[in-house]
Amino acid sequence: xxxxxxxxxxxxxxxxxxxxxxxxxxxxxxxxxxxxxxxxxxxxxxxxxxxxxxxxxxxxxxxxxxxxxxxxxxxxxxxxxxxxxxxxxxxxxxxxxxxxxxxxxxxxxxxxxxxxxxxxxxxxxxxxxxxxxxxxxxxxxxxxxxxxxxxxxxxxxxxxxxxxxxxxxxxxxxxxxxxxxxxxxxxxxxxxxxxxxxxxxxxxxxxxxxxxxxxxxxxxxxxxxxxxxxxxxxxxxxxxxxxxxxxxxxxxxxxxxxxxxxxxxxxxxxxxxxxxxxxxxxxxxxxxxxxxxxxxxxxxxxxxxxxxxxxxxxxxxxxxxxxxxxxxxxxxxxxxxxxxxxxxxxxxxxxxxxxxxxxxxxxxxxxxxxxxxxxxxxxxxxxxxxxxxxxxxxxxxxxxxxxxxxxxxxxxxxxxxxxxxxxxxxxxxxxxxxxxxxxxxxxxxxxxxxxxxxxxxxxxxxxxxxxxxxxxxxxxxxxxxxxxxxxxxxxxxxxxxxxxxxxxxxxxxxxxxxxxxxxxxxxxxxxxxxxxxxxxxxxxxxxxxxxxxxxxxxxxxxxxxxxxxxxxxxxxxxxxxxxxxx
Numbered sequence: 001x002x003x004x005x006x007x008x009x010x011x012x013x014x015x016x017x018x019x020x021x022x023x024x025x026x027x028x029x030x031x032x033x034x035x036x037x038x039x040x041x042x043x044x045x046x047x048x049x050x051x052x053x054x055x056x057x058x059x060x061x062x063x064x065x066x067x068x069x070x071x072x073x074x075x076x077x078x079x080x081x082x083x084x085x086x087x088x089x090x091x092x093x094x095x096x097x098x099x100x101x102x103x104x105x106x107x108x109x110x111x112x113x114x115x116x117x118x119x120x121x122x123x124x125x126x127x128x129x130x131x132x133x134x135x136x137x138x139x140x141x142x143x144x145x146x147x148x149x150x151x152x153x154x155x156x157x158x159x160x161x162x163x164x165x166x167x168x169x170x171x172x173x174x175x176x177x178x179x180x181x182x183x184x185x186x187x188x189x190x191x192x193x194x195x196x197x198x199x200x201x202x203x204x205x206x207x208x209x210x211x212x213x214x215x216x217x218x219x220x221x222x223x224x225x226x227x228x229x230x231x232x233x234x235x236x237x238x239x240x241x242x243x244x245x246x247x248x249x250x251x252x253x254x255x256x257x258x259x260x261x262x263x264x265x266x267x268x269x270x271x272x273x274x275x276x277x278x279x280x281x282x283x284x285x286x287x288x289x290x291x292x293x294x295x296x297x298x299x300x301x302x303x304x305x306x307x308x309x310x311x312x313x314x315x316x317x318x319x320x321x322x323x324x325x326x327x328x329x330x331x332x333x334x335x336x337x338x339x340x341x342x343x344x345x346x347x348x349x350x351x352x353x354x355x356x357x358x359x360x361x362x363x364x365x366x367x368x369x370x371x372x373x374x375x376x377x378x379x380x381x382x383x384x385x386x387x388x389x390x391x392x393x394x395x396x397x398x399x400x401x402x403x404x405x406x407x408x409x410x411x412x413x414x415x416x417x418x419x420x421x422x423x424x425x426x427x428x429x430x431x432x433x434x435x436x437x438x439x440x441x442x443x444x445x446x447x448x449x450x451x452x453x454x455x456x457x458x459x460x461x462x463x464x465x466x467x468x469x470x471x472x473x474x475x476x477x478x479x480x481x482x483x484x485x486x487x488x489x490x491x492x493x494x495x496x497x498x499x500x501x502x503x504x505x506x507x508x509x510x511x512x513x514x515x516x517x518x519x520x521x522x523x524x525x526x527x528x529x530x531x532x533x534x535x536x537x538x539x540x541x542x543x544x545x546x547x548x549x550x551x552x553x554x555x556x557x558x559x560x561x562x563x564x565x566x567x568x569x570x571x572x573x574x575x576x577x578x579x580x581x582x
Contacts, residue, residue: 010345012065013243016058017051024050024394030387032370045366052359053398055352060402063238068245082176084115084196084256089163091122091156093183094470095135101186104554106142108189115192116175117148120163122156160252161268161284168263175259182253184311185212188551191307195256198302205246206261206297207289210305211237212254214312215544215552219471220534221319221525224437225312227430227540230420235406237303246298247345252285254308258297262288265295271335276328276461283329286353287336290346307549315474315526316441317482320448324462327357327452361450371501407431420543430539440521443514447486474526476519483518490515 025046029035034042086105090098098119106117119136123129129152136150153166164180177199179192191210198208211233214226240248266288271278281287289299313319330353336342337350410417410427421427455462494512497504505512514521524530534540544552 009068009243009245009247010348012062013055013058013239013348016061017054020054020057020394020398021047021051024054024391024398027387027391027394031391034370042366042369045362045369048355048362049359049366050398052355052362053395055355057398057402059239059243060232060236061239061405062242063235063240064405065239065242067238068242081114082196082200083174084113084177084179084192085167085171085175086115086117086179086181086192087120087164087167088118088181088183088185089120089122089160090132090183091160092125092128093123095128095131098183099135100555102148103142104551105187105189105192106146106148107144108551109142109144109146109192111145113146113189113193113196115146115179115196117142117146118167118171119148119150120167121150121152122159122163123152124154124156158268158280159282161281161288165267168259172259172263177256178259178262179256180253182310185254186215186309186551186555187254188307188549191305194305194307195302198305199256199258202298202300204298205300206258206265206292206295207248207250207255207299208302209248209251209255209300210308211301211303212251212308212310213542213544215309215542216311216556217314217471218528218531218535219314219473219526220530221316222312222314222471223531223534223540224434225319226542226544227421228434228438229312230542230544231410231427231431232403232406234303235402235409237301241301241303244301244345244349246300247293247343248289248299248301249346249349250285250289250299252283254310261292261295261297265297266291271332273335274459276456276459277332277335281329281332283326283333283353286333286346286349290336290339290342290350293343293346294341307551309544309552311470314471316444316522317474317478317526318472319525320445320482323445323449324452327449328456328462330354330357331453331456357449357453360446361453364446364450371497371504403431403435420546422538422541422546426538426541429537430541433534433539439510440514440517441525443511444483444486444518444521447489447515471528471531472526473528474522476523479519479522483522486515486518490518 025043028046028050029039029043034046088098088102102117102119109115119132121129121132121136123132132150132152136148138150140148140150142148151167153163156162158165164178167178177196179187179195181187187210195208195210199205202208213233214222214229217223217226268281268284268287268291270280273279292299313322333350333354337347337354342350407427410421411424418424418427421430490512493508494505494516497508548556
């Protein structure tokens with residue numbers, strides 16, 4: 001089956017992206033007097049910078065448009081009962097929170113659901129492996145009757161993608177569907193059943209992606225991330241669902257797969273050349289979705305299905321460690337951007353991921369060249385006045401319009417979504433605090449990502465080994481070690497501007513403050529005390545803590561039995577340990 005092209009959907013994204021990108025770059029070129037031919041490199045950099053900002057704004061703002069009805073389906077839904085495997089890949093994980101989450105999910109289902117849980121271990125650490133053996137016997141059954149199977153493989157070729165592929169090779173013919181989770185995932189029984197029903201009733205779809213929200217973190221940084229996701233994700237997802245339709249993408253977890261087309265069509269190629277840009281594909285999910293679409297299957301979002309959760313890095317250091325891996329993985333996709341047979345929507349998804357990481361070094365390079373032309377060529381004085389005003393207002397619009405639109409939806413739409421944030425006053429206070437902290441953290445992330453991009457193109461690889469989870473504080477020594485270069489850059493730029501062009505200091509103050517304060521900001525990011533203080537002040541509250549679902553409440557505090565002994569149930573990601581997955 002071949003899906004008909006739907007160019008009008010993509011026009012909702014690409015038309016405003018092009019218009020705003022050209023307007024922003026053009027106004028900046030006129031504002032700073034960059035209208036000479038030898039400044040063409042700056043035109044390109046400004047075009048990329050504003051294009052990225054416009055793309056980031058256009059997608060969520062599209063969520064304000066009315067949703068399009070799904071077209072009628074010409075084929076009959078899946079007949080008869082379906083067998084579903086719930087796959088939970090683990091790699092050097094602390095087994096206690098995984099055991100707790102698996103137990104909750106398995107016991108909230110029943111045998112009639114046709115679900116079997118598989119804990120797929122790629123663990124290489126001997127101590128962790130021994131812990132897994134205590135928590136997960138090879139074949140077990142929850143009180144509900146749902147089977148829980150444990151498998152360990154060695155070696156762990158292909159990382160998570162290879163782990164899933166090994167399951168498909170060994171058991172793919174025994175199951176119709178598979179729900180893929182991460183080691184820190186939690187899904188309610190209602191969400192699991194809804195995903196199964198959605199794929200069963202949509203025979204043209206090979207993959208349906210749910211929207212997961214971060215939960216369980218208590219540090220300042222984790223609470224900031226959780227609040228931002230709950231506020232901004234609904235509009236962002238609505239926009240993405242509108243423009244991508246049935247030509248969507250895959251986020252690697254908390255999604256359901258139809259196993260036959262996935263096994264047949266989503267086999268990952270090995271890229272030519274050596275790592276980091278060659279070899280095994282690290283960020284496999286986007287490419288797997290593109291391969292399914294190329295074969296004629298549909299891939300779509302299911303924003304209406306709630307009850308899907310994960311955790312988020314608890315501090316700035318761990319967040320950037322994850323960004324480092326994702327940076328290399330997405331830049332690998334440069335080799336696949338022009339792959340034969342990929343749909344245009346897949347190229348948009350792949351290109352967006354690449355541009356996200358290239359935007360930081362492009363923006364910094366444009367700023368440096370702009371300052372250099374001002375100092376050396378004497379063109380720093382803007383002329384005339386209107387392009388500068390247009391550039392400023394357009395930049396502010398692209399940066400803040402999606403956030404204001406998300407805030408407006410929460411405050412004004414029926415359903416009183418603001419109650420899930422503790423009330424209107426607490427929501428407004430939290431948004432203001434989020435903007436201030438986000439403005440401070442943004443330059444630290446931008447400088448870090450710029451370094452990641454440079455490292456990748458210089459051939460420096462990063463291992464896809466473990467991912468830190470849990471509420472892990474950052475000490476002063478670690479913060480100083482990790483961010484001493486950021487501080488030095490802030491000091492040097494501040495001194496240079498103060499000596500050579502002090503009039504620019506007020507305009508660059510938000511950027512410079514983030515760099516100058518990067519060490520204390522990193523320390524504060526992992527502070528559980530500051531997270532608790534924010535909670536007492538009513539900041540960064542979400543519905544997940546104010547009115548948790550039964551599965552969330554059980555994971556955070558109910559007793560759990562392990563090995564016949566009763567004890568406190570660990571919270572998802574509670575321990576300050578490293579873990580794997582994507």
